[in-house]
Amino acid sequence: MKLRELTAVILTLAGIAAVAVLPFWYQRERMEGPKDVRTIQLTGFAPNGIWTEDSVDGSNYWKGGFRPSDIRLTPGEKVRLVLRSADVMHRFYLPELGIGPIDLIPGHTEEVLFKADKVGTFTCFCTAMCSDCHFFMHGLLSVGRDLVDASRGLCVLNHDAPPPPSLTTLPEKGSYWFHNMGCISCHGAEGSGGVTNFNYAKGTVPALNTLAERMFLQSKDDVQAFSKVLEQTKDPSRLKAAPGLSNWPLVLAQYKAVVNTIQSGSVPAKADPNLPDPPLFMPSWREKLNPEQIKGTSKN
Ligand SMILES: [Cu+2]
Structure with a gap:
């Protein structure tokens, strides 16, 4: 083979190699920056x-x-x-x-x-x-x-899975849905709150482990009496009085507010009106939970 032919072959092979390698080199350089x-x-x-x-x-x-x-x-x-x-x-x-x-x-x-x-x-x-x-x-x-x-x-939800039969009490079922529907992702483990929500007036997503106090259920007896009301009544909001709860009108007003928030969701208030909306918000659970689950009277 003459020198000119050899040079032409080498150049051709080098060209083919460059065409094959260049895209990978370019991609690597682009990704590494x-x-x-x-x-x-x-x-x-x-x-x-x-x-x-x-x-x-x-x-x-x-x-x-x-x-x-x-x-x-x-x-x-x-x-x-x-x-x-x-x-x-x-x-x-x-x-x-x-x-x-x-x-x-x-x-x-x-x-x-x-x-x-x-x-x-x-x-x-x-x-x-x-x-x-x-x-x-x-x-x-x-x-x-x-x-x-x-x-x-990490999220491992299975919305459609019913609670295991071993869960019989209302708090047990509530805890199951709290985990299984993903409420825990914003309201924290055991409802302890603390999840940052940028530009939210209160700073972090509200805790739920103080909800009983906010509902005027001031003792364990109050909580048990309220659980009984939920377990035995289809629609607690119609009750004029409830056994064991002398401050029922206050409890009922708070209960209705909680049910309404779960049903309809809520938009968090801004800390600074000039900054963007807080990224986390309470969605409406109407489509994901049935009325009994929302009211806490679920037989699920
Ligand atoms: Cu997303």
């Missing part, structure tokens, strides 16, 4: 209501097992956030760092560049009603802080 910027890829995953840094694609989507994100940044770190959805439309919102809301349409990626110059632990929300696990989608991101509890982000 500039060297002094840390790239974090975050994917919304509806079945567990999480933001995850794990790689989710068609080969592992159904297998699941993805870990909720646990993003820890050092103060001053430059970050390139690459956002995407693994399934349905999510909306990413990290209000305390001024990021979003950003629509994440499946098949598209969105990028945000920011500098982590604010120290603290911040919550990233999904603000598009994406699935039954939507309200679990509040991940944590910390800057200059060690403690991040990513475990609370």
Whole structure:
């Protein structure tokens, strides 16, 4: 083979190799980004209501097992956030760092560049009603802080599963629905509250473990008497008096307010009227719970 022919063959092969490799190189460079910027890829995953840094694609989507994100940044770190959805439309919102809301349409990626110059632990929300696990989608991101509890982000709901027959009392059934419908994601373990809601007048989602006091049920006897009323009456709101509850009109007024909030939902008041709406709100449960479940008179 003459030198000219050999050169032509080598150039042709080099060209073919470049065409084959360049797209992968370009893709890698694009995903990794500039060297002094840390790239974090975050994917919304509806079945567990999480933001995850794990790689989710068609080969592992159904297998699941993805870990909720646990993003820890050092103060001053430059970050390139690459956002995407693994399934349905999510909306990413990290209000305390001024990021979003950003629509994440499946098949598209969105990028945000920011500098982590604010120290603290911040919550990233999904603000598009994406699935039954939507309200679990509040991940944590910390800057200059060690403690991040990513475990609370996992959702394993099964709305249609009836409570096990071993649960017989009203509080047992209530606790079951509290977990199984996802109320726990906003109202906290044991109804202890404490979940941050950006720009909400009260700061965090209200606790429910003080609800009895707020309903004027001041002792254990009061609570038991009220439970009995719920168990034995189809519609407690029609009762003029209730055995064992001398302050029934007050209790009844509060009870009706609670039932109404569960039925119709409520929009949280803003702390600062000039800032966006709080991302978490109480949805109407009318379509998900039957009237007996809402009133606490359920035989389920
Ligand atoms: Cu969502």
